[in-house]
Amino acid sequence: MKHVKIIGESLPNIPWQDKPEKCYGPVWRHKNNPIIKRNPQKGVSRVFNSAVAPYKGKFAGVFRAETINGRPHLHMGWSDDGLEWAIDEKRIEFIDENGVLFQPLYAYDPRLVKVEDTYYIIWCTDFYGASIGLAKTKDFKTIIRLDNPFLPYNRNGVLFPRKIDGMYVLLSRPSDSGHTPFGDIFVTDSPDLKYWGNHRHVMGRGGAGWWQRLKIGGGPAPIETTHGWLMFYHGVSRTCNGYVYSMGAAILDINEPSRVKYRCESFVLTPEEWYEERGFVDNVVFPCAALQDSDTGKIAIYYGAADTYVGICYTTVDEIVNYVVENNECIKGDSEIGVM
Numbered sequence: 001m002k003h004v005k006i007i008g009e010s011l012p013n014i015p016w017q018d019k020p021e022k023c024y025g026p027v028w029r030h031k032n033n034p035i036i037k038r039n040p041q042k043g044v045s046r047v048f049n050s051a052v053a054p055y056k057g058k059f060a061g062v063f064r065a066e067t068i069n070g071r072p073h074l075h076m077g078w079s080d081d082g083l084e085w086a087i088d089e090k091r092i093e094f095i096d097e098n099g100v101l102f103q104p105l106y107a108y109d110p111r112l113v114k115v116e117d118t119y120y121i122i123w124c125t126d127f128y129g130a131s132i133g134l135a136k137t138k139d140f141k142t143i144i145r146l147d148n149p150f151l152p153y154n155r156n157g158v159l160f161p162r163k164i165d166g167m168y169v170l171l172s173r174p175s176d177s178g179h180t181p182f183g184d185i186f187v188t189d190s191p192d193l194k195y196w197g198n199h200r201h202v203m204g205r206g207g208a209g210w211w212q213r214l215k216i217g218g219g220p221a222p223i224e225t226t227h228g229w230l231m232f233y234h235g236v237s238r239t240c241n242g243y244v245y246s247m248g249a250a251i252l253d254i255n256e257p258s259r260v261k262y263r264c265e266s267f268v269l270t271p272e273e274w275y276e277e278r279g280f281v282d283n284v285v286f287p288c289a290a291l292q293d294s295d296t297g298k299i300a301i302y303y304g305a306a307d308t309y310v311g312i313c314y315t316t317v318d319e320i321v322n323y324v325v326e327n328n329e330c331i332k333g334d335s336e337i338g339v340m
């Protein structure tokens, strides 16, 4: 087993539980999942597919809150320990760069990523159909919404936590107007978060296993390690009872993230517990955020369960990277630079 290190900050207060006995996979669930249950705030019936980040020694989160009229919006949440969350009653108020209110019609599947001294919120927004929304803040009080990076349709925008070669780097999954039955992960960069280009294909659906045969999409912000960018993502298979969403893992080249170095043939987490198997949409595990501690290599992944709850699962950088390398299966187009 190779020793792998996380490159980044230490996070001594990362939520954590040790691996239980007789857990055969590289990822294990928090024992008291789900950490956010139904009706967590007035007017909010379900919270899931949400993102968190360390903030001032504690934790801040951007939550996908399904309001009681069934429309999703983003609400801030606050936590001392990353486990118990107080979710704001009011949705996030976005303004444009001139201070004018700039609210999305709906907003879902947020990611929250710190690059240098700024936090970025990336989500799926309405732009004549689903596309990627982008906003920035330094204090979670003034939250400035920027122009949408892409044309419709697109989902699963995930910003890298640092610039590569001076450029902001954004993963996305081009799609269609409905419950897209296809999709691969692409990467795009920008010098200023305004002009986006250098589009590259990162990786495709498929492979020997069936769990990611239909579509895949980015998850938490990739984690920088001594082996490359560790990327968790979701993969979807179609069954006679609908879609099943599982979590996969891959390692991307550190300088050229459109090149996949290793990609795990099997899922690393799939719906098995009641809160993943049964809810508003059954059989969904949908990771959107991770916390990591560079001192110990601990990783805590936040995921939406059954479009109803928030769960946490754990791994270590050694365990997951070695597992991905040992079960590597790059498929056609993955390891290339992704231009056609």
Ligand code: BMA
Pocket: 049, 108, 109, 179, 180, 245, 281, 284, 286, 304, 307
């Ligand atoms: C996808 C997204 C996710 C959701 C999943 C399962 O298309 O809308 O927000 O978790 O479907 O319903």
